[in-house]
Amino acid sequence: MPTLTPDIVPGLIATGASARLDEDVAPKFKVGDRVEMKNINPVTHTRLPRYVRGKTGVVQRAHGVFAFPDTAAHGHGHKAQHVYSVKFSFRELWGEDHAENMFLYIDMFDDYMRPAP
Amino acid sequence: MPHDHPHAHNKPLSDVELRVKALESVLSDKGLIDPEAIDLIVETYETKIGPRNGARVVAKAWCDPAYKDRLLTDATAAISELGFSGVQGEDMVVVENTETVHNIVVCTLCSCYPWPTLGLPPVWYRAAPYRAKVVKDPRGVLEEFGVTLPEDTEIRVWDSNAELRYLVLPKRPAGTDGLTEEQLSELVTRDAMIGTDVLAAR
Incomplete structure (x- = not known):
């Protein structure tokens, strides 16, 4: 019997599979915190893109606890942790010749960040 | 039956098509x-x-301020009130365009996209040129879509590369005061909900 059969498709599509976890994990950051993305270069799966590595942003919104893709994608466990929307200015990301009123928001995991100096 | 779509038949399959067929065969053969x-x-x-x-x-958010509030605070729940939920919409965020702010959504990792509300992403959304350019030059990308925004409009680009999926709540076009919710919904384009379109005044 195949795992994916037509009879389960409607239910699968309607329900999905959230990566959100119902685990009681303490957040490392809060809204308003200035945070620096770690400058790491994993050769395995990550959701920390190069263009934000080493850059400083501000936590805008706390999304709750999710599975950590860097470990989960490789079968190394969920490593449940908080995810936040982090706001970066274009000047921080791309240089001082960029307009002051342009911003990039990206969802970052606890393990990607440290308090900004 | 007319058959006038613009592709040649009996053409060799592309690499991607071959790969997809191979994957499907393997998964199917393994049961x-x-x-x-x-x-x-x-x-x-x-x-x-x-x-x-x-x-x-x-359209509902434009007509019902209480619904709009719920949509902007807990988008997943507000969207599921209308019966839309599931794969690639499990955890939703809605961002609002205003007189002073314009939002654009991208996934620089791959092609993350809110399926229950927008369906499957268009080819350009999945393509590297859009994903690479919009995070650095969103105004340039908007120009390519025929959209020019005033210099003083704040631009917010949302890279949905983690587990949240984003939908843009476009500005309600001017001149639509007399329209019903259903008529309004017919004015809303897919690209306006990605942020690469601005709805024209009526």
């Missing part, structure tokens, strides 16, 4: 999938789930 299940998934997204869902969410 992991029933090919009919794949057909059903494709059919669902071709005929049942698409941007008309998102347009209904947007």
Whole structure:
């Protein structure tokens, strides 16, 4: 019997599979915190893109606890942790010749960040 | 039956098509999938789930301030009130365009996209040129879509590369005061809900 059969498709599509976890994990950051993305270069799966590595942003919104893709994608466990929307200015990301009123928001995991100096 | 779509038949399959067929064969031969299940998934997204869902969410938010508040604070719950939920919409965020702010959504990792409200992403959304350029030069990308925003409009680019999926709540076009919610929903384009379109005044 195949795992994916037509009879389960409607239910699968309607329900999905959230990566959100119902685990009681303490957040490392809060809204308003200035945070620096770690400058790491994993050769395995990550959701920390190069263009934000080493850059400083501000936590805008706390999304709750999710599975950590860097470990989960490789079968190394969920490593449940908080995810936040982090706001970066274009000047921080791309240089001082960029307009002051342009911003990039990206969802970052606890393990990607440290308090900004 | 007319048959006038613009592709040549009997052409060799592209690399991607071959890879997809190979994957499907392997999964099917190993007994992991029933090919009919794949057909059903494709059919669902071709005929049942698409941007008309998102347009209904947007039109309701324009007409019902309490709904809009719920949508901006807990988008997943507010969207599921209209019956839209599931794969790639499990955890939703809605961002609002205003007189002073314009939002644009991208996934620089791959092609993350809110399926229950927008269906499957267009080819350009999945393509490297859009993903690479919009995070650095969103105004340039907007120009390519024929959209010019005033210099003093704040631009917010949302890279949905983690687990949240984003839908833009476009500005309600001017001159639409007399329209019903249903008429309004017909004005909402897919690209306006990605942020690469601005709805024209009526």
